Amino acid sequence: xxxxxxxxxxxxxxxxPVDPxALDPxPVDPxPVDPNPAGEATELRRLHPATPVLNxxxxxxxxxxxxxxxxxxxxxxxxxxxxxxxxxxLGVVLGSFSWWFTKYRIEGxxxxxxxxxxxxxxRRIRIxxxxxxxxxRPVMAxxxxxxxxxxxxxxxxxxxxxxxxxxxxxxxxxxAELLARAAGLAADTPEAPERQLxxxxxxxxxxxxxxxxxxxxxxxxxxxxxATTTVVREMVGLAFLIPWALGGLGVVWRQFVSExxxxxxxxxxxxxxxxxxxxxxxQTVPPGRVQGVEIEQQLLWRPKGWVKLSxxxxxxxxxxxxxxxxxxxxxxxxxxxxxxxxxxxxxxxVDVDGVERVLAPRRARWLxxxxxxxxxxxxxxxxxxxxxGWLTRRTAVVPHGKMQSVRxxxxxxxxxxxxxxxxxxxxxxxxxxxxxxxxSQVARELAEAQAERSRQARRAAGPERWMQAQLPRE
Amino acid sequence: xxxxxxxxxxxxxxxxxxxxxxxxxLLAFWLGVGGLxxxxxxxxxxxxxxxxxxxxxxxxxxxxxxxxxxxxWESWGYAxxxxxxxxxxxxxxxxxxxxxxxxxQFVDVTAGPVERxxxxxxxxxxxxxxxxxxxxxxxxPEEAERLRDRxxALGEARAAGL
Numbered sequence: 001x002x003x004x005x006x007x008x009x010x011x012x013x014x015x016x017p018v019d020p021x022a023l024d025p026x027p028v029d030p031x032p033v034d035p036n037p038a039g040e041a042t043e044l045r046r047l048h049p050a051t052p053v054l055n056x057x058x059x060x061x062x063x064x065x066x067x068x069x070x071x072x073x074x075x076x077x078x079x080x081x082x083x084x085x086x087x088x089x090l091g092v093v094l095g096s097f098s099w100w101f102t103k104y105r106i107e108g109x110x111x112x113x114x115x116x117x118x119x120x121x122x123r124r125i126r127i128x129x130x131x132x133x134x135x136x137r138p139v140m141a142x143x144x145x146x147x148x149x150x151x152x153x154x155x156x157x158x159x160x161x162x163x164x165x166x167x168x169x170x171x172x173x174x175x176a177e178l179l180a181r182a183a184g185l186a187a188d189t190p191e192a193p194e195r196q197l198x199x200x201x202x203x204x205x206x207x208x209x210x211x212x213x214x215x216x217x218x219x220x221x222x223x224x225x226x227a228t229t230t231v232v233r234e235m236v237g238l239a240f241l242i243p244w245a246l247g248g249l250g251v252v253w254r255q256f257v258s259e260x261x262x263x264x265x266x267x268x269x270x271x272x273x274x275x276x277x278x279x280x281x282x283q284t285v286p287p288g289r290v291q292g293v294e295i296e297q298q299l300l301w302r303p304k305g306w307v308k309l310s311x312x313x314x315x316x317x318x319x320x321x322x323x324x325x326x327x328x329x330x331x332x333x334x335x336x337x338x339x340x341x342x343x344x345x346x347x348x349x350v351d352v353d354g355v356e357r358v359l360a361p362r363r364a365r366w367l368x369x370x371x372x373x374x375x376x377x378x379x380x381x382x383x384x385x386x387x388x389g390w391l392t393r394r395t396a397v398v399p400h401g402k403m404q405s406v407r408x409x410x411x412x413x414x415x416x417x418x419x420x421x422x423x424x425x426x427x428x429x430x431x432x433x434x435x436x437x438x439x440s441q442v443a444r445e446l447a448e449a450q451a452e453r454s455r456q457a458r459r460a461a462g463p464e465r466w467m468q469a470q471l472p473r474e
Numbered sequence: 475x476x477x478x479x480x481x482x483x484x485x486x487x488x489x490x491x492x493x494x495x496x497x498x499x500l501l502a503f504w505l506g507v508g509g510l511x512x513x514x515x516x517x518x519x520x521x522x523x524x525x526x527x528x529x530x531x532x533x534x535x536x537x538x539x540x541x542x543x544x545x546x547w548e549s550w551g552y553a554x555x556x557x558x559x560x561x562x563x564x565x566x567x568x569x570x571x572x573x574x575x576x577x578x579q580f581v582d583v584t585a586g587p588v589e590r591x592x593x594x595x596x597x598x599x600x601x602x603x604x605x606x607x608x609x610x611x612x613x614x615p616e617e618a619e620r621l622r623d624r625x626x627a628l629g630e631a632r633a634a635g636l
Contacts, residue, residue, distance in 0.1 A: 129636075131636070154579075154602050154636050288635065289636070291636070314602055314636055401634070402636075403574075403577075404573075404577050404601040404602055404603045404605075404606055405571055405572060405573040405574070405577060405601055405603075405605075405606040405608065406571070406572045407569060407570065407571045407572070407605075407606075407607065408478065408479070408568075408569070408570040408571075409567065409568065409569050409570075410478065410479075410567070410568045410569075411566070411567050412566050412567070415568075420478055423605070425601070425603045425605040425606050426603060426605075427602045427603045427636075428603060428604065428605075440476065440477065440478040441477065441478075443478060444477060444478050444480075447570070447572055448572075450572075451557075451558055451572045451574065454574055455557050455558075455574060455576075458574070458576055458632075458634040461634055461635060462635075463635065464635040464636075
């Protein structure tokens, strides 16, 4: 099929030999051949008509929870029924309004989204600035065959441009078009081919969750309460036991369900992450959008050598919110060699183990009696690396070119010990590259050196439209 | 001056002394209001000797605050280098931030009513992360404007993708 040859135009997937002639037609001009200039020919499109029903569903559940309590208390189910009907009608009517007024269209280099009926909002999003494109399908949406498309942009902790809901093929088509335009290719370029790099087996996922800190804490609490209850022979304890057990199981369940069937693939459009048992996620993070990587190893993961990888992608947001945390997971659990291989695909040419580390000076023990032995930092010509953590070990990796700023801070205790802390600031996310408690001289030198390294790295950085890079992919 | 927070060149560019005046005026205002109100309340409810004590305490706090404001003002400094802006501040908790111009997303110049009265403004540099703490208070409006324009121009010239 002609699609095959066209998809090869997207450049080589490493490992798959590509005929060099096939690489030639990559357009280099900033504005690619657009069959539909400025998008004038197309109408503003609406979202899928099932949207009000799906959005109403969430509020419906909330109303049931609130009104239902009252109904149970007053034993007045007739009123409850009326309220339910009213809630459904109101929800669908309001949802329909919002659906009717929400429209979108691609206009040249921008995606335009119109929304709101009381407060109108017209938003234009520069497609080449997109940081990630995710297709999220909650269970209810899957039943109806629709999906939510999320465009992640830098700035703002929440998704700035969610398009909920589109038909599944529609969402995929739009994603392909957005990615093609962001890459600097013609809009009708088909979806790039991909190659699977890692798949997380369900058994490993379950086992890693069971030996993780949140579950163990819950389990320990359960055992303590159970033991106390048995010894004291008071039934009161049972009231704590059940929620505790549910809480512990809930942690495992949530983790397992959200990260079930986790796969990471590589394509010329970047990384593709798929996961989820009930709600499914398909994320695409284009090349050069990863701002930093965190490698985390919990205490009981050590015998197996398991690690978790999380990434900073501008727009995915921080650890504070659950969604951001879910989205930032690059690999929930894998043995280190597998994770390292993946890391080399994400940050090409980076060898984390090979970066020489420096230990914090011995006098840091006054501030970190145990942890000081695990405070390390190091840098090579590509990345800056810090290690921290006694029980749970965390390694932060930040490419020099991605650093936003570098800070030195020093508190009064640190000053007495002639220590200082160096922070490498990255967009909000799990990566926390902080070289704690360095000697003052090292800290200042490090900050100066990082500023210089980042300057050089930025100069060598590829363009935002990644397909316009004619550089060899190392 | 210790070498950790030493200026990159000759010396740090200081911020306007008007910032110091503003902070001292605010201090005097709040301590004056608080001291008077407290003194009168204590005098009416308890006795006037204690009230005199409260006023003395307020005066002492004012002297101390005067000195703290001065120290804090002295700690502020910034320097423009070829490729990055350096800002330092803090007495007890010191900070030095190096922001490459190419990392800048936007620059803010703000001046509240009191700041305007004193003829100063604040310039803040924003990058893609809120962790970057590059704020310079107490610039004269001309300097703030100059810095803003220069930063904007340099930011554009050296702009790098995220």
